[in-house]
Structures are given as C-alpha cells and as structure tokens.
Amino acid sequence: MSISDRSARGERPSGKATGRVFQRVLGRELPVAVRAEGATIWDAAGRAYLDAAGGAIVVNVGHGRQSIVDAMERQARAFTYVHGTTFTTEPLEAYARAVSRYLPVDDPVIYPVSGGSEAIESALKMVRSYHLARREPDRTVVIARWGSYHGNSLGALDLSGREPLRRPYEPWLGRFQHVSAAYPYRAGEAAAHALGDVDQLVAELESAIAEAGQGRVAAFVAEPIVGATLGAVSPPDGYWPAIAAVCRRHGVLLVADEVMTGFGRTGRWFGLDHWGVRADVLTAAKGAAGGYFPLGLAVASGNVYDTITAGGGFVHGFTYSHSPVGAAVAGEVLRILETENLVEASATKGERLLNLLRDRLDDHPNVGEVRGRGLLVGVEVVADRTTRRPFPRAARLIENVLSRARDAGLLLYHGTGNADGTNGDTVLLGPPFVVTDAELVSIADRLGEAIDRATAAVSA
Numbered sequence: 001m002s003i004s005d006r007s008a009r010g011e012r013p014s015g016k017a018t019g020r021v022f023q024r025v026l027g028r029e030l031p032v033a034v035r036a037e038g039a040t041i042w043d044a045a046g047r048a049y050l051d052a053a054g055g056a057i058v059v060n061v062g063h064g065r066q067s068i069v070d071a072m073e074r075q076a077r078a079f080t081y082v083h084g085t086t087f088t089t090e091p092l093e094a095y096a097r098a099v100s101r102y103l104p105v106d107d108p109v110i111y112p113v114s115g116g117s118e119a120i121e122s123a124l125k126m127v128r129s130y131h132l133a134r135r136e137p138d139r140t141v142v143i144a145r146w147g148s149y150h151g152n153s154l155g156a157l158d159l160s161g162r163e164p165l166r167r168p169y170e171p172w173l174g175r176f177q178h179v180s181a182a183y184p185y186r187a188g189e190a191a192a193h194a195l196g197d198v199d200q201l202v203a204e205l206e207s208a209i210a211e212a213g214q215g216r217v218a219a220f221v222a223e224p225i226v227g228a229t230l231g232a233v234s235p236p237d238g239y240w241p242a243i244a245a246v247c248r249r250h251g252v253l254l255v256a257d258e259v260m261t262g263f264g265r266t267g268r269w270f271g272l273d274h275w276g277v278r279a280d281v282l283t284a285a286k287g288a289a290g291g292y293f294p295l296g297l298a299v300a301s302g303n304v305y306d307t308i309t310a311g312g313g314f315v316h317g318f319t320y321s322h323s324p325v326g327a328a329v330a331g332e333v334l335r336i337l338e339t340e341n342l343v344e345a346s347a348t349k350g351e352r353l354l355n356l357l358r359d360r361l362d363d364h365p366n367v368g369e370v371r372g373r374g375l376l377v378g379v380e381v382v383a384d385r386t387t388r389r390p391f392p393r394a395a396r397l398i399e400n401v402l403s404r405a406r407d408a409g410l411l412l413y414h415g416t417g418n419a420d421g422t423n424g425d426t427v428l429l430g431p432p433f434v435v436t437d438a439e440l441v442s443i444a445d446r447l448g449e450a451i452d453r454a455t456a457a458v459s460a
C-alpha cells in the first residue's frame with residue numbers, strides 16, 4: 001500500500017516513500033519523520049534518532065517547543081501575510097528591536113528573508129547599493145575565501161569556496177575572487193588553499209585588494225568560524241581584528257556570514273563576538289528561528305543603511321520577506337535563548353562534548369583533529385594522521401561513517417573536499433543547546449564506534 005493510500009485511510013505512513021518527491025538524497029529510501037522533542041526525532045516505525053547535528057546545525061532551542069508553536073499560532077490567527085511594500089507589522093518591529101542588542105553590527109537594521117542563501121544574496125546587493133550611493137560604481141570586486149559555504153543559489157554558490165558543490169555549475173560561476181581559508185590544520189597545503197599564520201593571511205588579502213586596483217573592492221565575505229565546508233574551523237586569534245582593520249583601511253565592507261555561527265551556536269551570541277569585531281553587513285539564518293520557520297536575516301549597519309537610503313534606495317525584495325509569522329517565531333526563539341541562558345549552555349556543553357570526543361578519539365589513527373567552539377564541533381577524519389593524507393573520495397568514507405551512525409540512531413552532518421577540493425572528510429556536530437549530559441556521552445560513544453567501524457571497513 002502506498003503512503004498516499006494509507007494517509008487517505010487516515011493511517012500512519014509506514015515509512016515508504018511515494019516516489020513523487022524529488023528528495024534531497026537520491027537512491028536511498030528515507031524514513032518518515034513523525035515527531036520530535038528536545039534532541040530526539042522519531043520515525044513512523046517508532047525508531048528514535050539522536051539529532052546530534054540539529055538537522056543542518058539549525059535546531060538550537062530544541063525540538064517540540066510548545067511556546068514557539070503558540071507564538072506562531074497567535075500571529076497566524078491574526079494574519080499570516082501582508083506585503084512588505086505595503087505594511088510593516090508589530091511582531092517584526094518588536095523583533096528587530098529585541099535582536100538588535102545582540103548583533104555584532106553598529107546600529108543594526110534588519111532585512112528578514114527566507115533563509116541563508118537569500119540573506120547572502122541580499123547582503124551582496126546591500127554592498128553594491130552602498131557603493132553606488134557613495135558614487136563609487138567601480139567597487140565591483142567581492143572577495144571571499146576558499147573552504148567556505150555561503151549557500152546554493154547561484155550568487156551564494158559563486159561566493160562559496162566549496163569545490164565539490166561548485167564543480168557541476170562552474171560554467172555559470174566566476175564573478176567573485178577567493179583568498180586562502182584560515183585553516184590552521186592544513187596550513188601551507190596549496191591544494192587546500194589554506195594558511196594558518198595571521199600575517200600571511202592578512203598580506204594575502206592586502207595584495208588581492210592591491211591587485212584589484214584602487215577603489216575596486218566592494219566587500220570581503222567570510223564565516224567567522226567555518227562550518228559546513230571545513231568542519232568547525234576557527235581562525236588563529238589575531239585574524240579577525242587584523243582583517244577588519246584591512247577592510248576599514250581600504251573602504252571595503254566587512255560581511256560576516258553568521259548563518260551557521262549565529263544565535264549562540266559557538267557559545268557566544270555571534271561568532272565575531274569571540275574577537276570583539278563588528279561587521280558592516282551580517283547574515284544569519286538557521287538558529288534565528290531554530291528550525292520552526294524558514295527565516296534568514298540580512299543586517300546592515302546604521303551607516304550602510306543610511307547611506308543606501310540617502311543614495312537612492314535598495315532595488316530588491318522577495319515575496320516572502322518580512323514575514324510577520326517568521327518574526328513572531330524568531331521573537332520567541334530569542335526569548336527562550338535569553339531566559340534559559342542557552343548561549344552559555346552552548347559554551348559549557350560544547351566544552352564538555354569536545355572533551356568527551358578528545359578522550360574517545362585523540363589517539364585514533366584516523367582522526368586528524370577534533371575542534372570547535374560551543375556546540376559547533378568538527379572531527380576531521382584522515383587516512384594517515386601523521387601525514388594528514390585524506391581517504392580517497394572514491395572510498396566514500398564519510399558516507400560510511402554517517403550510515404553506521406544512522407543505523408545506531410545517531411544523526412550527523414558532514415563535509416567532503418576539505419583537503420584538496422575533492423578528497424577530505426569531516427563530521428560536523430551541532431546538537432540542540434538543550435542536549436543532556438547523557439546524550440553528549442552517547443554522541444561521543446556512538447560517533448567513536450561509527451568512525452572505528454567505517455575506517456576499519458574502508459582500510460581493509
């Protein structure tokens with residue numbers, strides 16, 4: 001019996017797919033999710049999964065929060081949609097005021113959209129509009145970094161330095177420039193486009209700006225701590241203050257992509273807070289609404305906003321931007337983060353998870369590095385920890401780790417290509433901040449077991 005026959009008869013789905021959904025993964029049958037609470041998801045067959053990645057590092061306040069559903073319902077009962085060119089709304093104005101005190105942006109002004117890629121596209125257009133307003137139309141060059149991810153829409157993908165995702169679409173890409181990733185573990189490896197020394201990283205950005213020519217560079221875009229592409233990689237400590245100073249000196253806007261690192265994920269409200277740096281433009285998404293609503297934010301500093309406003313305005317917009325329901329949800333997520341001290345919880349539980357993983361994996365012959373901040377934690381898996389040689393992509397090592405973990409009821413996030421654009425395997429962990437200590441222990445145990453088995457199988 002098909003899933004639609006069953007639902008027509010009011011039955012619970014059996015876990016069989018209809019074949020009518022173009023799924024995110026092809027060629028593998030997916031279980032049907034039916035319920036979620038805290039850090040656990042249940043499928044239609046009654047299996048429980050420990051959500052150690054919060055989906056795609058999204059779920060921060062935990063699954064199944066009644067107060068968020070209530071906030072959503074209250075707003076939806078009043079009205080769900082009015083067009084952003086015609087109305088503003090009370091939940092949106094209230095949220096913008098409330099979130100502004102946490103954003104590492106001076107005098108911030110928010111432009112809410114439907115996700116991270118839209119936030120990045122909006123940020124790029126803000127940058128362009130700012131320079132046009134200042135009568136600097138030749139500032140068209142945008143510099144990003146290798147080993148980064150900024151989204152899958154074509155502009156955001158072009159900005160991304162994530163080669164496996166770029167490759168099929170390369171004929172449509174090429175507008176933006178890339179400098180080295182700040183990736184200490186692979187510092188000096190040309191194939192990884194990685195440096196680990198602040199002076200070298202700063203000098204490289206300086207020379208990219210000089211090569212582009214006086215008054216040509218519009219913005220530098222980077223993740224404060226690299227998430228999906230490299231697996232929770234922090235730059236060396238002096239990096240962000242020095243990079244911000246270079247940008248300021250050359251009239252280049254600093255765009256911080258905090259889609260993954262924002263809203264407490266790294267144990268501070270925002271990733272840049274670890275270094276006390278302020279951005280001119282910032283993007284956020286995932287944790288902003290914690291998985292309860294598709295929401296992203298493009299944030300302009302007061303200066304950027306005022307300049308654009310005075311200089312002729314902002315030609316942009318999406319049908320579903322400025323959602324009042326999204327704002328109501330995000331307002332409640334923010335209230336929960338504040339009142340339950342969940343940003344501090346992310347810091348302390350992240351430290352605990354790092355220690356558990358290091359105890360379990362530090363001597364493992366196939367674990368190159370365990371790293372991260374707060375509840376954004378990465379494990380780089382290698383064929384040889386002395387030389388840092390990765391497993392060949394054809395071995396599909398990381399898929400093997402993930403499927404073994406899934407069989408054991410543990411959900412993970414992953415990346416590939418970090419070592420040289422093709423090879424390289426990373427596991428990314430990002431459980432909800434309400435994860436319990438017993439669950440942290442279980443994550444470390446089950447991940448250790450999955451890595452043991454997968455590396456043994458692949459090496460055999």
Ligand code: PLP
Pocket residue numbers: 056115116117118120149150151152223227228257258259260261285286
């Ligand atoms: N920027 C960063 C740093 C991300 O991690 C992601 C998604 O993983 C994006 C942008 C794109 O966000 P979305 O998938 O919501 O479009």
